[in-house]
Amino acid sequence: MEITETGIKDCLILKPRVFDDARGYFFESFNQQTFEDKTGLSGAFVQDNQSYSSYGVIRGLHAQTGAFAQAKLVRVTKGEVLDVAVDVRPGSPTYGQHVAVRLSAENKLQLYIPRGFVHGFSVLSETVEFLYKCDNFYNKASETGVIYNDTDLNIDWLIPAGMESISEKDMLLKPFAELQHG
Numbered sequence: 001m002e003i004t005e006t007g008i009k010d011c012l013i014l015k016p017r018v019f020d021d022a023r024g025y026f027f028e029s030f031n032q033q034t035f036e037d038k039t040g041l042s043g044a045f046v047q048d049n050q051s052y053s054s055y056g057v058i059r060g061l062h063a064q065t066g067a068f069a070q071a072k073l074v075r076v077t078k079g080e081v082l083d084v085a086v087d088v089r090p091g092s093p094t095y096g097q098h099v100a101v102r103l104s105a106e107n108k109l110q111l112y113i114p115r116g117f118v119h120g121f122s123v124l125s126e127t128v129e130f131l132y133k134c135d136n137f138y139n140k141a142s143e144t145g146v147i148y149n150d151t152d153l154n155i156d157w158l159i160p161a162g163m164e165s166i167s168e169k170d171m172l173l174k175p176f177a178e179l180q181h182g
């Protein structure tokens with residue numbers, strides 16, 4: 001597994017070692033020992049999630065607060081997304097900045113998103129199957145987020161105007177300037 005740093009501390013791109021042969025391929029999509037040795041981070045993930053979405057869907061930007069804050073390790077097994085992680089750690093030198101990485105079934109890249117970030121993705125292919133590990137459990141009462149098209153964050157989701165598909169819940173998310181930290 002290769003680790004690439006991003007412009008934001010602790011937010012990492014992981015590239016697994018893929019074994020190709022006449023049958024197809026094999027790779028370890030997660031190995032706690034390798035993950036911890038290579039990143040120096042805890043690999044104690046406790047929940048795995050999977051979602052399926054069509055072209056133009058934007059899910060995000062989401063986080064959980066307080067005791068239910070979550071780090072995430074995200075990847076794609078079908079299609080391609082633009083995955084976005086925004087640093088909202090108070091006092092961080094990159095506060096308000098984001099990492100945007102294309103993750104696809106083809107490139108098999110994974111993004112590690114630490115606690116203290118809001119996260120989302122846009123669907124660039126016809127459909128997408130999106131898988132991720134979380135280091136803390138889902139807790140509805142702890143959910144927070146930022147509206148995807150916030151003008152301060154200025155994220156290019158690579159979806160043409162009018163083609164975005166956003167949940168009713170996500171359309172109600174607040175601007176970045178109103179994000180409550182906790």
Ligand SMILES: Cc1cn([C@H]2C[C@H](O)[C@@H](COP(=O)(O)OP(=O)(O)O[C@H]3O[C@@H](C)C(=O)[C@@H](O)[C@H]3O)O2)c(=O)[nH]c1=O
Nearest residue numbers: 049051059060061062063072119120121137138167169
């Ligand atoms: C996230 C989550 C949702 N749910 C339920 C709540 C709801 O009825 C249904 C769909 O939830 P949502 O609309 O929040 O799903 P979604 O918009 O896909 O939410 C996800 O978005 C990405 C960007 C993330 O970073 C994730 O952490 C998560 O917030 O699934 C769970 O039961 N467990 C979970 O862990």
